[in-house]
Amino acid sequence: MASNTPSTSEAFDTKPLLPFWDIWNMSFGFLGIQFGFALQNANVSRIFETLGAKVDDIPILWVAAPLTGLVIQPIIGYFSDHTWTRLGRRRPYFLAGAILASLSLLVMPNSPGLWFAAGTLWILDASINITMEPFRAFVGDNLPSRQRTSGFAMQSFFIGTGAIVASSLPYIFTNWFNISNQAPEGIVPDSVKWSFYLGGFIFLLAVIWTVAKSREYTPEQLHTFSKQQSETPLLHPTAIAASKRQKLLRQGFMFSLTGVAFTLWFISRDLNKELYIFSLGILVMGLLFVAAGVVAKDKSEGSAFVMIMSDLQNMPATMKQLAVVQFFSWFALFAMWIYMTPAVTSHLYGTSDPTSKLYNDGADWVGLCMGVYNGISALVAFIIPVIALKTSRKLTHMICLLAGGIALLSVYLLPDAKYLMLSMIGIGVAWASILSIPYAMLAGSLPPRKMGYFMGLFNFFIVIPQIVAAALLGFLIKQFFNGEPIYALVIGGLSMIVAGLLSLRVEDQDDH
Template identity: 65%
Template sequence: MQKRTLSFWEIWNMSFGFLGIQFGFALQNANTSRIFETLGAEVENIPILWIAAPVTGLVVQPIVGYFSDRTWTRLGRRRPYFLIGAILSSIALFIMPNSPALWVAAGTLWIMDASINISMEPFRAFVGDNLPTRQRTLGFAMQSFFIGTGAVIGSLLPYMFSNWFGVSNTAPAGEIPDSVKWSFYVGGVAFLSAVLWTVFKTKEYSPEELAAFEKTEKETRPERIEIQDTEKNIKKQFNTGLGMFLSGAIVSFLIYNYDLTKELYILFIGLLLVGILFIVASQLRKKKVQNGFTVILTDMINMPETMKQLAWVQFFSWFALFSLWIYTTPAVTGHVFGALDTTSELYNDSADWVTVMFTVYNGIAAAVAFLLPVLAGKTSNKFTHMIALVLGGLSLISIYFLSSKTGLLVLMIGVGVAWASILSIPYAMLSGSLPSAKMGYYMGVFNFFVVIPQIVAATVLGFLVKELFNNEPIYALIVGGFAMIISGLLTLRVKTNKRLNIDESAE
């Protein structure tokens, strides 16, 4: 039994919700640092305020993936999560620019990011569920197109409101400008509307049909046989957890003993806690206990080899992206244009130009989304991803040497190509190695390698900017550029099924 080939417009409808999701992410990424600074945050403290976003994704995505794999309602398997997340996200988008204090904004970011993750995570699995292998690269490319398009409009909204419609772009100290507020209102409406389109315009295969597809795939691809629950595997889980626990405990003690930056606690206490969870799961498995907790933590250490190799690629590329999102506003306003007063017209005009920069790189991502699969078909997914990441890394580093608005936009072309590739090619390389019965869960776990580098960036970059870079955030972008180049080179070591790559690049 084979999945049917979907038409272009069917793939369009199933991906359309990403347009709204990216409205939310674009507004969050381009304006959160601005909101935090306006409400009184110091530049060295901005990364720790951003930490809510990756920590939330780390917890939410695998849980949502696990339960969506096991859900079946009148709306289907993944669509209920699309809808719930969209409703909560839209509410948070209305609240965020009206935050009366910094702690309210930080808390709203936490809620907003959790809600966006509830909607977003099942969309990746949705492609694996509904599309045959040969169409998955096209499916992820379609998502990249909508991500880029939504981000273009979402990022440009404050600039549009202030320059096209005459909405005020400045406000008294401690208040968010009206141009930002109205941008978030429009984003909330767009988010919910786009997701509703996908919910009501698409269908999902029944659990029985998905089981039949999985049976066929196992017969034709025996490498997908799942790892059995053996004594050796339990010991591996225990040892992994013990190593995490000891590493987290030792480094946390050193942070305390030498009075290092407190933000580092987040990373290493988190490592300690995950180690405890692994140890507990291994002991429960010894007693033959099997539940959602043990399954989630056991499947985590039994990842396919392709997924483990892609993890390093994701780590360095998303570390670079998080440096871009956190530090572009203070780097451009301060280093490029010399504006430090957040109430000044020069600062707010420079901050608006950052939204234009984000608009350009997202527009480029949308424009090249369907070209990357063509290049991958003529070369390989690995080569295409490597070229895109190296180009993006060089662009980030080059921001240091520019002093013109036009030059900044030109560099965003390279960032846009890298962004389009990051959003599609790793998922196309990964999807063929995953069992469909656990597609949602493993796509959620794959998000760890999006989230963990963001936690590292939020803790380490803040430390570096304060202690080594004399509070000059431009150097954080340089570090991010080198990280993206390393990511591109690591892509070349990923081993994938050659026949699978040919199939995936066919359309």
């Protein structure tokens, strides 16, 4: 925030300030979530290659993860907005997702085949999403506007702390405990297996801590705090006007025709199968809009499905602006997560053989470096609120994203793998900002009664770039860059720089 003068949104936010340890406890579960997320990001491509996947096939195997988030997060957000149990509103979802994710982490490194591993990734990512989405709304529920940047920064701290340990686990088990990082062809090394076992235990334990040590405001208290009687009336599917139903149908037909046209063009040119994810995704989105427009005309118009599709068309202006920033930010991140291991092992270690010691040494080094950028983000998380307070959140976000983009580009120029640690500094700065500032800006523009739902809907603009990356990166690398994965990092760096420049367009409701 640029000043200490309360904004309009703060004036209606009468929640009391929470002490440091309350914010700590309500965010602690993210330590466990990031254990699962970091193990997935740093090791799943390695597991896929071990089980026989080719480099240009890896993106298609990853696509289940973002597709799962696209479906799960808005649904979980909607139902958590309408839940109240003895455990509260968001905490039942924390716990259920943590149990499922922990079990998936035990299974993943023991996958007997490639497609079994891909299916386990789907279950793991769904479970992480069930836990993670309500955590974002948890901050909006419990903290007043002027503490939200600090609240999301605390989550960033635990994300960074969890990830630096989790990403380093295979390296630690190999070099400190002499657990082998090599195995026969088609078998995941023991160092990776034990990393996943420990990660599953810590995931569950950390989430249980938050469930036990935090509290939630009742719906009645939230109603009082947010003075909802002064809010602009919320769009509800039962109140959708004929013009809005026509808009659903019109956009639906437009997306559907575009998706069909792209699909037919890809077929006529006999292009890579990954591109069908892109075209069929557009077609499916169009069919969903059409279905919502049709359903909204009958007695079922009050359904959650119609609400999701209608509000997707009628998002707050800040959310729309952030959506574009998120698209380019997460496209870059997904390029890094998919390709960092094969890019470093081939470009800096000179091998693409996953059974070789040189490859596995390189993969371990990548895991350790991934841990470093997360460690940097944990430290930077405490600095970001201070910089944002003295400047603005969008300027702070731009600076951080530019640092990340330049760092990704630098990997191509490194003379030796040991310098990869330097690149991780810029990536860590960007990661800390991506995990906190967009959510802090978004929360101030959302109606409190739909905080979980809109936070889940916001995930569309994390997932869609991931789907685009999974659909396009393999094709681009194979067609234009001779199959060399290092160029995926170059594309990602340019994408993150674009995201940084676009962040200056965002209207921050609390930034006055």
